[in-house]
Amino acid sequence: MISPNASPVEMRVTHLSGQDRSSFVCPTVEELPKLGKTGSLLWVDVHGLGDGSVLQKLAKRFRISPLAMEDLVNVPQRPKSEVFKHQHLVLSSLDDFSIE
Numbered sequence: 409m410i411s412p413n414a415s416p417v418e419m420r421v422t423h424l425s426g427q428d429r430s431s432f433v434c435p436t437v438e439e440l441p442k443l444g445k446t447g448s449l450l451w452v453d454v455h456g457l458g459d460g461s462v463l464q465k466l467a468k469r470f471r472i473s474p475l476a477m478e479d480l481v482n483v484p485q486r487p488k489s490e491v492f493k494h495q496h497l498v499l500s501s502l503d504d505f506s507i508e
Contacts, residue, residue: 415456417463422451437465457481470495 419434423441425448434440434452441450452470457463457480467477476497479485490497 414458416458418455420453420455422449422453424449424451437462437469440469472497 419437419440420431421434421440422429422431440452452466454466460481463477463481466472467474471494472480473492476490476492479488479499485499488499
């Protein structure tokens with residue numbers, strides 16, 4: 409369950425593709441860059457859990473399992489890292505997580 413006192417969601421994005429690197433704050437899940445060629449990396453550093461609809465969109469976009477999402481929103485949670493076939497999920501503090 410998401411606390412009503414949770415901070416608003418902010419997504420800080422780093423996109424690496426070949427020699428190119430860009431970092432920016434992304435306002436919506438729909439504006440997150442698509443992964444291009446093989447070897448590109450998209451790191452989404454999510455701060456705050458204050459908007460359940462954004463979290464649901466992130467879960468759908470990155471195919472985050474319901475069990476992993478449960479870990480993300482049930483805070484406080486100890487830091488942990490889970491490696492999946494298509495992503496690396498890092499839970500780093502009380503209401504922040506990252507998707508690689």
